[in-house]
Every structure is written in structure tokens, then in C-alpha cells.
Amino acid sequence: MTKHLTYSQDDVLNAFAMDFEPGERVLQRYISQYPQYSLKLVDLARELAREFDEDSPLDADDLAAVNAGMRKLQRASISLQTLQTAPAKKFTDAAKKLGLPIQVGLALRECRIDASTVPSRVIKKLSQALEAPIEVILAHLALPPNTSQLRASKSSTKPAAAEKVSIERILKDAGYSEDALSQFLNNE
Amino acid sequence: MARPLRKTKLDGTSYSRRELIESEIDEISTINVTELVRRAALWPSSATGFISPEALVYFVRNLPDGAPRNKLTEHLLRHVVHRIPRPADAGNQTESLTRMNIRDDVVDRFVDLLMSDRQGYDERLDYYEIHFNKAIATARQDASTRHWTHENRSDELGTDDVQISDRVEAAAGNYDPFDPDELDKKFYRLMLDEAIDSLPEFHRRIVEMLRQEMPIESKDPSVESISKVLGKTEKTIRTHRDKAFASLKMRLERKGKI
Numbered sequence: 001m002t003k004h005l006t007y008s009q010d011d012v013l014n015a016f017a018m019d020f021e022p023g024e025r026v027l028q029r030y031i032s033q034y035p036q037y038s039l040k041l042v043d044l045a046r047e048l049a050r051e052f053d054e055d056s057p058l059d060a061d062d063l064a065a066v067n068a069g070m071r072k073l074q075r076a077s078i079s080l081q082t083l084q085t086a087p088a089k090k091f092t093d094a095a096k097k098l099g100l101p102i103q104v105g106l107a108l109r110e111c112r113i114d115a116s117t118v119p120s121r122v123i124k125k126l127s128q129a130l131e132a133p134i135e136v137i138l139a140h141l142a143l144p145p146n147t148s149q150l151r152a153s154k155s156s157t158k159p160a161a162a163e164k165v166s167i168e169r170i171l172k173d174a175g176y177s178e179d180a181l182s183q184f185l186n187n188e
Numbered sequence: 189m190a191r192p193l194r195k196t197k198l199d200g201t202s203y204s205r206r207e208l209i210e211s212e213i214d215e216i217s218t219i220n221v222t223e224l225v226r227r228a229a230l231w232p233s234s235a236t237g238f239i240s241p242e243a244l245v246y247f248v249r250n251l252p253d254g255a256p257r258n259k260l261t262e263h264l265l266r267h268v269v270h271r272i273p274r275p276a277d278a279g280n281q282t283e284s285l286t287r288m289n290i291r292d293d294v295v296d297r298f299v300d301l302l303m304s305d306r307q308g309y310d311e312r313l314d315y316y317e318i319h320f321n322k323a324i325a326t327a328r329q330d331a332s333t334r335h336w337t338h339e340n341r342s343d344e345l346g347t348d349d350v351q352i353s354d355r356v357e358a359a360a361g362n363y364d365p366f367d368p369d370e371l372d373k374k375f376y377r378l379m380l381d382e383a384i385d386s387l388p389e390f391h392r393r394i395v396e397m398l399r400q401e402m403p404i405e406s407k408d409p410s411v412e413s414i415s416k417v418l419g420k421t422e423k424t425i426r427t428h429r430d431k432a433f434a435s436l437k438m439r440l441e442r443k444g445k446i
Contacts, residue, residue, distance in 0.1 A: 007198055013329075014315055015198045017322040027400040031412045038417045039393070043333070046384070046396040047325040051377040054270050055232040061276065062291075066265045069295045073261065076303050077253075135300055139307045 012037050013044055020048045079136040084143070094129035098122065101174040108141075110162065115141035117166035119185065190214070190246060195314035203318050209242045216243055221256045228263040241267040241320035249305055249313065261302065268298050271324040279386060286335050293331035294324070360433040365440075366399055383439040391432035393418065394425060404429070 007015075016030045027045045031038045058066070088109050095105030107113050108126070115123070115138055127134045145162035171181055190213040195203045205213070216224060216239065227237045228244060239247075244264045251257040272291040278284035304310040315323040365383075370376045384395055397414045398404075405422040406413040415422050 011198060014312075014323075014326055017326045018197075018203070018315065018318055020322060022399075023401055025401060027397070028402055028412045031417060032410070038412075040329075040333075042393050042396055042417065044326060044329045045400055046392060047329040047332070048322060049396070049399060050273075050325065051374065051381050052271060053374070053378060055234075057231075058266060058269060059274070059276065061288075062266075062269045062274070065269050065291055065295050066262060068292070069265045069268075069299045070258070070262055072296070072299050073302060074258075076299075077306070080307075135303060139303060142304075142307050 007034075009037055009040065013040060016041055016044060017048060020045065022049055076133060076136055076139070079132045080139055083130065083132055083136060083140050090130065094126060097129045098125050101171070101176075103170055103174040104167065107165075107167075107170050110146050111141055111143040112145045112162055112164055113141055113167050113170065114164040117168060122167075190217075191250060193311075193314040193317060194309060195311040195318075203314060205242065205246075205317055206319070209240060209246075209317070212240055212243045213246050216247065221251075225256050225259045228260050231266075242317050245313065245316045245320065248302070249317075265295060265298070267320065268295055268324060271321060272328060273385075277382075289335045290328065290331045293335065294327045297327060297331070360430040360437065363433050363437045365395070365433060365436045379440060379443055380436070383436045386439065387432055387435060390418070391428055391435070394429050395432050395436070398429065 012030070012034045016026070019030075020026050027041060030041050034041070086109070088106060091109040092102045092105035095102060095108065104113075118126075118141075123134055123137055127137050130137065132140075145164050168181060168185065171184065176184070190205065190210060193203050193205065197203055204210075216227075219227070224239075224247065227239050228247075230236075230238045232238070233240075241264065244260060244267065248257060248260050248264050251260065269291065272294055273287055275284045275287040275291065278287050301310055301313050305313045315326070365380055371380075384392055387395065394414055397417065402417075403411065403413050404425050405415045415425050418425065
């Protein structure tokens, strides 16, 4: 009963969808293997069996949804490019607005922060401070890390390859005490 | 040869595209980009030169940034919208609004996936190259769960103390919504789906499991049954099956479909 616990609900539902063929007892097989998701599997089977009249043309309302999607895509792409080419000051100013040290701003610009270590409320505030959608902030953080050539050449130590680190590590390096760090990470 | 997919199955082996899609991608790879854009606009699927949504996803992911990719993306979003029930066809205003939210949610999340894939390969988009309609069905279900829960549509009807009503049994009679002869007709299938949508959640689940040929009850504990999945007695399931069938019969009769 407890086998396959390592798979997430999304993994199982997607695998079921890809395997699904009407009336071939795929549903029964998956329910038997993943009983913890049985109702989700039944509901998904309902969607997979749904019939569509795909030959009918889209109406004005449908086309408006397509256009909204295209606008979102174009806006995000412009914002990400803007963020990638923005001066360091934009990032350090944003960090200051959030009461964070300048090092966070620089690490943010250089995509050196592991996004999964940044509390969601901080991502939200950064999105406001940088005037970019949350998904753009996350897309920016997901880019490969880089270190400013200028800063590397000014450094007295041998430059190391840029790598992603946790925000906790950056704050510690910037001199945050354990108390301040705990408050930052746990404050909701 | 098309770029291989990276998503792995639950057994650890890699997913691959269907042979038909691989051949289609190979064929389309030989045409110029102007022709590709022209063909991407073809509709319906019976049109000569029509490009499947799976192949379209492949080219949207692999073309360089620019006007042709934007045009292809727009056509791809039309495929997405085509696979979402129309808000205008809903039975009432609440359902119509919810359908609108579901449609916008599915489109939004698909756009998020495209954006994420452009920043770095996003394996979740592989599902759309394997089987576009099934991947959209999963996205639709995900969005439906969020929006119908919000609308508080999840109604609980199944209680173990229901008495089989002669009236309900009589109303359902020998009616079988999954009569193979009827199911051969596309219009019937569309109407049946619409009728199933209008059922309470408990009934919808019973109907869906019956459609997938699950038994109501089984003496063999290794066999999954409707009664086991829903945690109700066989008698309760049978009563609600009859109620659901009676309701489907009535709705389809009203539309003159049976």
C-alpha cells in the first residue's frame, strides 16, 4: 500500500495521463498502485475522456484569451531582458528598500542566489521593488550565475567560479547575526 | 532527427515522442520558415499540411527568438484554447465564470511553462510533445480543482443509509449512457459530456469509473472497485448510479438525443 511514495502527485498524474487509453483498465491499475491519489485519478480520467468539437472555429472571447497569453509572454520577455541589462544600482536600491545589505542586491543581479532559499514574501517584495512580475524574478534567478568582470578584476583574491548559494549564506557573509538571520527567515 | 526529450517515466526510462510525431517533425524540418508559419495556421486538423500541436510545441521550443516563433506560439495557444470547454456553452452564469477562470488559468500556466523553458529546459513541456491533448487535460483538471473548489461545487451525497428508491430505479430503467451504438456518434458524446458535467461530484465519479469499466464491488480484494475507492457500500453506489443515470437520461431526452 505504501510503495512508490517517492513519486509526487504531479508525477503520478502526468504518467497516468500519458498512459491513459479508454476502457483499457489503466485507471484500475493506477488506483491499485497509487491508492493515495485514487480520487484525483478518477477526476483526471474524466478530463481525459472528454470529447471536443475541435473543428469549430474559436469565438472572439477565445481569441481574446490567446491575445492575453501572447501579451503576457511578450511582456515577460521584455522585462527579463530589461532586468538582465539593468545597472547594479537598480538591484542594490531594491535590496535597500527591503532593508537588506548591498551584497544581496549584487548577488541578485549576478543570479547567484538559489531561488528556492528565498522566502516567498521576499520574492514578492523584490518583485515590487524591481517593478517586474514574480515569474520574471524567478526566471532571472534561474539563469546561470555570473560574476561581474569589473568586480572580479578589483578583487584582491583569486576569482572563484560563480555558483548559486543560499540567501542565508549571503546574509551570513554580509555579517548578519544568527538572531537577525532567524528573524529574516522566519518572519511572515 | 528531433532533439530527444528529457522527461523520464516513473520506471526511470525516458519518454519519447510517438513515431507519427517524429516523422512529422522530420518532414517539417525540411521546409522553410515561411512555409512553416503558413502551415501552422491551417485549421481544422483535416486540412492538407496541418501541423499537429505536438510538432508545433517542438518548433516553438526550438526556433530562435523572432517573428516566426511568435507567430507559431500564437497558433499553439489557439490549440490550447481549443481544448478547453467554452464558457459560452455553460449552463448558467456561475459555471460560465468558472469555465472562464479555468480557461485563463490553463493558458496562463502554459505561457509560464513556455517562459520557463526559454530560460532553461523545462521538462514539464515534454508532456505536450508526447501527447498534447492529454497534457492539456491534466492542466485542465489541475485548474478545475482550484476553481471548482473555490466555487464550493464539491458536494457530498453518498451516505450509507439511503434506501433504494423504486422511483429512481424505474426512472433509470435499463438505460445505459455508454451504449456503444450511441457512443459512435460524436454529437452524442458531446451531449453526454455536457450532461455528466451537470452531475454532482459523487455521481460524476461513479459514472466515470463505470465508463472506465471498474466494477461496483469485487470479492477479490486485489481488484479495485468503485465501492472501495469511494468508501461506500455496494448498495449506496448502486442507488447513486441509478440516480445519476436517471439524471443523464432526463437531460439527454430533453435535448432529444435518446
